[in-house]
Each structure stands twice: as structure tokens, then as C-alpha cells.
Amino acid sequence: xxxxxxxxxxxxxxxxxxxxxxxxxxxxxxxxxxxxxxxxxxxxxxxxxxxxxxxxxxxxxxxxxxxxxxxxxxxxxxxxxxxxxxxxxxxxxxxxxxxxxxxxxxxxxxxxxxxxxxxxxxxxxxxxxxxxxxxxxxxxxxxxxxxxxxxxxxxxxxxxxxxxxxxxxxxxxxxxxxxxxxxxxxxxxxxx
Amino acid sequence: xxxxxxxxxxxxxxxxxxxxxxxxxxxxxxxxxxxxxxxxxxxxxxxxxxxxxxxxxxxxxxxxxxxxxxxxxxxxxxxxxxxxxxxxxxxxxxxxxxxxxxxxxxxxxxxxxxxxx
Numbered sequence: 001x002x003x004x005x006x007x008x009x010x011x012x013x014x015x016x017x018x019x020x021x022x023x024x025x026x027x028x029x030x031x032x033x034x035x036x037x038x039x040x041x042x043x044x045x046x047x048x049x050x051x052x053x054x055x056x057x058x059x060x061x062x063x064x065x066x067x068x069x070x071x072x073x074x075x076x077x078x079x080x081x082x083x084x085x086x087x088x089x090x091x092x093x094x095x096x097x098x099x100x101x102x103x104x105x106x107x108x109x110x111x112x113x114x115x116x117x118x119x120x121x122x123x124x125x126x127x128x129x130x131x132x133x134x135x136x137x138x139x140x141x142x143x144x145x146x147x148x149x150x151x152x153x154x155x156x157x158x159x160x161x162x163x164x165x166x167x168x169x170x171x172x173x174x175x176x177x178x179x180x181x182x183x184x185x186x187x188x189x190x191x192x
Numbered sequence: 193x194x195x196x197x198x199x200x201x202x203x204x205x206x207x208x209x210x211x212x213x214x215x216x217x218x219x220x221x222x223x224x225x226x227x228x229x230x231x232x233x234x235x236x237x238x239x240x241x242x243x244x245x246x247x248x249x250x251x252x253x254x255x256x257x258x259x260x261x262x263x264x265x266x267x268x269x270x271x272x273x274x275x276x277x278x279x280x281x282x283x284x285x286x287x288x289x290x291x292x293x294x295x296x297x298x299x300x301x302x303x304x305x306x307x308x309x
Contacts, residue, residue: 029241036233041226045216048226058235061228065236129223131198138202154205155226157213175208182206189199 017081025072036065039085042156046089049139049151051096060096064089079165086156086166090148097144134192141188146181149174193222 015023015034023031043064044057051057067088075084139147152163164174193201198219205215219225229235276286283290294302 029237032240033233033237036236040228040232044226044228058228058232061232062236062239066239069240130195131193131219131222132224134195134198135202135219135224150206153212153215154202155216155219157216159212160208178206178208182203185206186203189203 018077021072021075021077021081024069032065032069035068035081039082040065042082043085043089045155046086046151047093049136049155050093050144050147052136052140056096060092061089063092067092083162083166087168090166094144094148134189137192138185138188142181142184146177146184149177149181150185153178193218198222198224 015031020031020035024035040061043061047057047060047064051060064085068085071088075081139150142150148167149163152158152166153160158166160174160178161171163169163178164171167174169177201215201218204210205212279290280286
């Protein structure tokens with residue numbers, strides 16, 4: 001399989017998005033592997049910053065690309081492929097957050113607290129530096145509606161307009177959430 | 193970059209008019225990065241293209257063909273048995289003439305039938 005991956009990067013390094021999508025639609029494994037290679041870091045930023053480094057985030061990341069594979073025929077090339085993938089990642093991540101909320105609500109009255117503890121406790125064991133710990137803790141403290149805005153702006157570098165397009169929200173809503181997210185983040189960071 | 197500078201950068205990145213394009217790369221320099229495991233691509237591909245999928249399809253095709261053949265063969269055998277029973281009931285025997293529908297015909301009648309004379 002590692003041979004496949006090296007072949008993938010050699011054969012498809014200079015291939016355009018459109019060609020990769022077309023090849024993937026014919027079932028070309030290497031072409032789709034190249035799409036995964038190109039965009040996995042972007043998906044990891046969205047999924048891991050939103051859900052924390054839990055044992056399930058890798059699964060959600062895989063689900064993003066599996067869903068992409070089966071919906072590639074619907075991709076018309078009007079938007080960038082990265083935007084299309086980002087939308088899938090955001091939707092699946094928000095669904096997972098809602099699912100977790102429902103799960104914890106079923107078993108506990110203090111759903112938010114329990115969920116927060118779950119996210120923190122399940123952090124992977126790799127050593128993180130101080131700055132990384134700070135950002136992760138701050139993100140996990142935030143309301144998920146603000147956390148997604150912060151992720152899009154701060155970690156993905158999208159403009160306000162692009163954020164609105166990906167989240168399927170009016171620009172005004174994004175601007176107001178951005179301002180409230182900034183306020184909440186400032187308060188959280190002051191305590192950390 | 194110290195922690196205070198990181199905090200300031202994070203908060204400023206949320207200003208609507210702030211160009212946040214290079215924030216992620218600056219944060220990455222500070223060790224704030226998110227990655228999946230090294231085998232991520234392989235795991236996705238193995239979920240999408242399981243190794244024995246093509247082989248499994250061929251085996252399943254052969255299995256369904258066998259099944260279809262048995263269904264057709266059994267139906268055929270049942271039809272033949274029913275035919276034999278009905279001939280036996282109608283003709284009273286299972287001779288060649290009964291099979292050909294000639295049991296009560298005389299040789300002259302057959303010649304007449306075939307030649308018209």
C-alpha cells in the first residue's frame with residue numbers, strides 16, 4: 001500500500017482538480033488517493049479543532065472522504081473542490097456534535113459539562129506544546145456555533161464571505177457571530 | 193512567539209477586516225497543527241475499495257448463475273414428469289406411439305395423412 005501512495009504522489013502530482021475528479025468518477029483509486037492526500041490536512045483542521053483530539057475524529061475524517069467519493073458525481077465544478085470538501089466536513093462535524101449532545105442529554109442533566117469533560121479526557125497522548133494546548137483548550141471552551149466560525153477564520157484562513165458560503169449562513173449572521181466569538185474567546189483566553 | 197503574542201494573534205484573526213490568510217501558517221510554526229495518522233489515506237482507500245471486492249463479485253455471479261440453472265432445470269424436469277403422467281392417463285401407456293400421438297392410428301391412415309391419397 002505504501003508503494004501505491006508513492007506512485008500516487010508521483011503520477012498525480014501535477015494533475016488538476018478537474019482531472020482528479022473525472023478519474024475518481026471512473027473508479028480510479030490512485031486519483032482519489034491524491035485528492036485525500038491533498039485535502040486531509042484541511043479536513044483534520046476542521047474536524048479536530050471542532051471535536052478535539054478524540055479517538056473518533058479520525059473516523060469522522062474518513063467519513064468526509066467516503067461521503068465525498070459517493071457525491072463526486074454531484075460536484076459540478078462551480079465552486080472549488082476544497083470548498084465542497086470543507087462543506088462536507090463542517091456538516092459531518094456539526095452532526096457529530098449534535099449526536100454527542102443528544103447522547104449526553106439522554107444520560108445526564110449536565111449535558112454540556114459532561115460533553116466537555118469527554119472531549120478533554122479523550123485527548124490523544126502525543127505531547128503538545130503550550131501554545132497548542134492553549135488553543136485547543138480555548139476552542140473546547142467555546143460554544144460550537146462560535147467555534148466553527150473561529151476554525152474557519154483562524155485555522156482555515158477563510159474570509160468572512162467564504163465562511164458564510166461554507167456554513168450556508170447570511171453574511172450578517174457570520175459577522176455578528178464573529179464579533180461574539182471574539183468576545184467569548186477574549187474572556188476564555190484571559191482565564192487561561 | 194510567546195503565549196501573549198499567540199493570544200493576540202488569535203483574537204485579532206477574528207476581526208472582520210483582518211487578512212487571516214497567513215494566520216494558520218504562523219500558528220503552525222508555533223506547533224498548532226492538526227493531522228490525521230500516517231495511514232489515513234490508506235485507511236480511506238481500503239474502506240472504499242476493499243481488496244477482494246472484484247473477486248467477490250465474480251464468485252457471486254457464478255453462484256447466482258448456478259442458482260438460476262437449478263431453478264430452470266428443476267422446472268423443466270417437473271414439466272416433463274407432468275407431461276408423462278398426462279400421456280399415461282390419456283393413452284394408457286408410455287409407448288413411442290403414445291408419445292408421438294399415434295397410438296390409435298393405422299399405418300394406412302398415416303400414409304393417407306402424409307401423401308393426401
